[in-house]
Amino acid sequence: MPDTTPGSLRTLLRELPGVDEVGVHRRTADLATRSVKTTAKRAAIDLAIRMVDLTTLEGADTPGKVSALAGKAMRPDPADPTAPSVAALCVYPDMVPVAARALAGSGVELASVATGFPAGRTSLEVKLADTGAAVAAGATEIDMVIDRGAFLSGDYRKVFDEITAVKETCGQARLKVILETGELATYDNVRRASWLSLHAGADFIKTSTGKTAPAATLPVTLVMLEAVRDYHLATGRRAGVKPAGGIRTTKDAMRYLVMVKEVAGDGWLDPAWFRLGASTLLNDLLMQRAKLTTGHYAGPDYYTID
Amino acid sequence: MFEYAPAPESRSIVSIRPSYDLFIDGEFVEAKSDERIVTINPADEEPLAEVAAAGEADVDRAFTAARRAFERVWSPLPGAERGKYLFRIARIIQERARELAVLESLDNGKPIKETRDVDVPLAAAHFIYHAGWADKLAHAGFGPSPRPVGVAAQVIPWNFPLLMLAWKIAPALATGNTVVLKPAETTPLTALAFAEICQEAELPPGVVNILTGAGGTGRAVVAHPDADKVAFTGSTEVGREIARAVAGTGRRLTLELGGKGANIVYDDAAMDQAVEGIVSGIFFNQGHVCCAGSRLLVQESIAEELLAKLRTRISRLRLGDPLDKNTDIGAINSAAQLDRIRELAAAGEAEGASGWSPACPIPERGYWFPPTVFTGVTQAHRIAREEIFGPVLSVLTFRTPEEAVAKANNTPYGLSAGVWTEKGSRMLWTASRLRAGVVWSNTFNMFDPASPFGGYKESGYGREGGRHGLEAYLD
Known part of the structure; x- marks a missing residue:
């Protein structure tokens, strides 16, 4: 744990090396040329499925919809029992009891957004109560949002304190800290917010809520992967990364996995340390998976819509 | 966890002939010299093809063709017309990009991702860039009606065979000069493919002549009395030798040599x-x-x-x-x-x-x-x-x-x-x-045809690319 007085936090974050935007884009473009074919593709698709946080975060969510999605999370491809389960189901806090019943005993984690998701514009008491209720109802993972206003105004201490308080409330549940990188605007900010969250105890850093654009991008994920890699090197503690929002195709997913492999390293190629927050991605992964097995694409009606 | 599976680019897209002749006056002609060179694939040491090593008589023939093309066809041609040929060459390079990338990889040993993403697209970009200059030379800052120099003797290295060819040929042609070019001994194949591209583009015979060979051929090319301009990219050692050979002849010389960046x-x-x-x-x-x-x-x-x-x-x-x-x-x-x-x-x-x-x-x-x-x-x-x-x-x-x-x-x-x-x-x-x-x-090894490239001190003199690069080929 670093010295967390406001001045020291600021110094700590300002001492981080800058991020050169042009260089980040160049590296991202270079990694995107990696060719993942045949056996590599097969392995990567299954790994990607196992890394999916299958998500529904809509005002219109109902118990029926959440139960259906839980079924899909446990058995993504009804026609093919060899298709692995996803990593987690991600829902709003009030849907946690429904999801917990549906997922019981399946091994699929239950993630709940909390802390006044997505804007986080509420008091710390409410954020903690939100978190506590979700955990009590059976959430094994909490996806919190940081106070972007506080971060942008330079009040790093406030952001830090909120994360530590939420972390404490989480108890055994793993904490994912959503930076909402689309609102942080610069890669320097993404790097600072990543380190701030990691210092405050985040188990995962996550790009976005999916409610603002741009959501997850490859360059932002690159900067965050560098942060967890360097943090691990500096402290010995490993944390995960979760890009979320806008990842729709198998090709996108492959690019993320290539980036994890080459930037953070093979140690992060595990659902415990990398997740893909997505909903429609899963069907494309299943479609590509079936194509590798059968040699042809089945129509979209052979995959469930949820 | 996953590991990358082998992802080889197919080599079936290129057909390498067992043997190549010299490209003189728009045609592949048998060399008068009977010396041959075998070019190999450095990744497996297997021979790829046999090429001619041009002798002095062949060099003479190439310069005669280049001189004739310069005087009768190429220099009188309006810039806009020259530009059309360059655009056409660029387009054919783009159309044959995959083939050229594979061929370059085979002959040079460099990774396909570089030939595919750097060498070949940049080579095409150099022709496109200089095609644009061909009818605007009066506005390049070298006087109201700059004239071509004549016949350029060009010798290029093996590290970027096709790209260095483009760096040399594109500005020379855009400005109205004709060319006798010698590719490196170990990497002649893309230059020979480029000769086919010249034929495909219906470039007038003699405007580009390509003589394969080793050091002896190179010496004969740069020392030829009918060369008006000599351009060389390669080692400082050979650059010095060329500077000595050219000294006092009144011929123009640009050298792009070694470095220790x-x-x-x-x-x-x-x-x-x-x-x-x-x-x-x-x-x-x-x-x-x-x-x-x-x-x-x-x-x-x-x-x-x-x-x-x-x-x-x-x-x-x-x-x-x-x-x-x-x-x-x-x-x-x-x-x-x-x-x-x-x-x-x-x-x-x-x-x-x-x-x-x-x-x-x-x-x-x-x-x-x-x-x-x-x-x-x-x-x-x-x-x-x-x-x-x-x-x-x-x-x-x-x-x-x-x-x-x-x-x-x-x-x-x-x-x-x-x-x-x-x-x-x-x-x-x-x-x-x-x-x-x-x-x-905050970057490195970024290249663009609009940006002049060249050195100080023992890294040579003259610039290639950009407006500055035109100067070497204009009077």
């Missing part, structure tokens, strides 16, 4: 991107790059951290089959070059520097050298002074900006340099003091 990393640099820049600076094209960042000058206060990151990064480079789309480091171009790299690396160890390479499997056949980093290097070491032209980085440290600049400039060469800092004023201060033809700011 410094990559200066200040303590406030964007470190992860600097690491990428260092890697692409020295390991791009196996370090067979005249403007490679072969000397890393890193500020002492961050040296340890930067080197740790660099080693991790280098450990993830993939060395192997140049045709595999995931290969980062291909084969060394020739046995002779491999010997040179080995000799200098051994000298590095013998002089007290310490070399490091990642554990990477080396193929059994072919010419390979693992990416290597030397630390504990001083200015006095041969590996800090001599051009290695291989994947070998020499690391030196500095304490102050003055020291960085002094060390960077302390070389007989002056082709390229890189500076990494997040502070704009320090960037400008440093760049303005570096004696190098190209200074990259």
Whole structure:
């Protein structure tokens, strides 16, 4: 744990090396040329499925919809029992009891957004109560949002304190800290917010809520992967990364996995340390998976819509 | 976990003939000299094809054709018409991009991802750029009606065979000159493919003549009395020889020679991107790059951290089959070059520097050298002074900006340099003091046809590319 007085936090974050935007884009473009074919593709698709946080975060969510999605999370491809389960189901806090019943005993984690998701514009008491209720109802993972206003105004201490308080409330549940990188605007900010969250105890850093654009991008994920890699090197503690929002195709997913492999390293190629927050991605992964097995694409009606 | 499966680009897209003749006056003609050269694939040492080695009679024939084409066809042609031919050549290069990329990889040993993403697209870009100049030369700043020089004798190296051909031929043709070009002994195949492209584009006979061969052919080409202009890219040693041969003849000469580029990393640099820049600076094209960042000058206060990151990064480079789309480091171009790299690396160890390479499997056949980093290097070491032209980085440290600049400039060469800092004023201060033809700011090895390229001191003279590059071909 670093010295967390406001001045020291600021110094700590300002001492981080800058991020050169042009260089980040160049590296991202270079990694995107990696060719993942045949056996590599097969392995990567299954790994990607196992890394999916299958998500529904809509005002219109109902118990029926959440139960259906839980079924899909446990058995993504009804026609093919060899298709692995996803990593987690991600829902709003009030849907946690429904999801917990549906997922019981399946091994699929239950993630709940909390802390006044997505804007986080509420008091710390409410954020903690939100978190506590979700955990009590059976959430094994909490996806919190940081106070972007506080971060942008330079009040790093406030952001830090909120994360530590939420972390404490989480108890055994793993904490994912959503930076909402689309609102942080610069890669320097993404790097600072990543380190701030990691210092405050985040188990995962996550790009976005999916409610603002741009959501997850490859360059932002690159900067965050560098942060967890360097943090691990500096402290010995490993944390995960979760890009979320806008990842729709198998090709996108492959690019993320290539980036994890080459930037953070093979140690992060595990659902415990990398997740893909997505909903429609899963069907494309299943479609590509079936194509590798059968040699042809089945129509979209052979995959469930949820 | 997943590992990349082999992803080889198919070589069936190229058909290499067993034997090639010389390209003179728009046709492939049998050489009068009966000397032949075998070009091999450096990745497996298998022969690819046999090419002619042009003798003096062949060189004469090529210059006669070039002179005739210059006087009767090419120089009288309006610029706009010349431009159309260049555009057409560019288009055919783009259409045949995949074939050219595979052929270049096979003949040179460089990874397909580089030929596909750099060599071939940039070669096309050079023709497009210069096609645009062809009808605007009156506005290039060289007088109201600049005239072509005549017949250009051009000799190019093996490190970027097609790209260097484009750098030489595109400006010469755009400005109304005709060309006799000799590709490198070990990499003639894409130049011969380019000869076919000239035919396909219906370029008038004699405008481009391509003579394959070794050093003897090169000497005959640059010393030919009918050459009005000589352009050479290659080693400083051969450059000196050419300068002596051309001296006093009144012929124009541009030389693009060796380098020992410094990559200066200040303590406030964007470190992860600097690491990428260092890697692409020295390991791009196996370090067979005249403007490679072969000397890393890193500020002492961050040296340890930067080197740790660099080693991790280098450990993830993939060395192997140049045709595999995931290969980062291909084969060394020739046995002779491999010997040179080995000799200098051994000298590095013998002089007290310490070399490091990642554990990477080396193929059994072919010419390979693992990416290597030397630390504990001083200015006095041969590996800090001599051009290695291989994947070998020499690391030196500095304490102050003055020291960085002094060390960077302390070389007989002056082709390229890189500076990494997040502070704009320090960037400008440093760049303005570096004696190098190209200074990259927070990047390295970026090329664009609009940007002039060339050196100071023993790195040669004259510029290629951009408006400045036209000057060498205009009177």
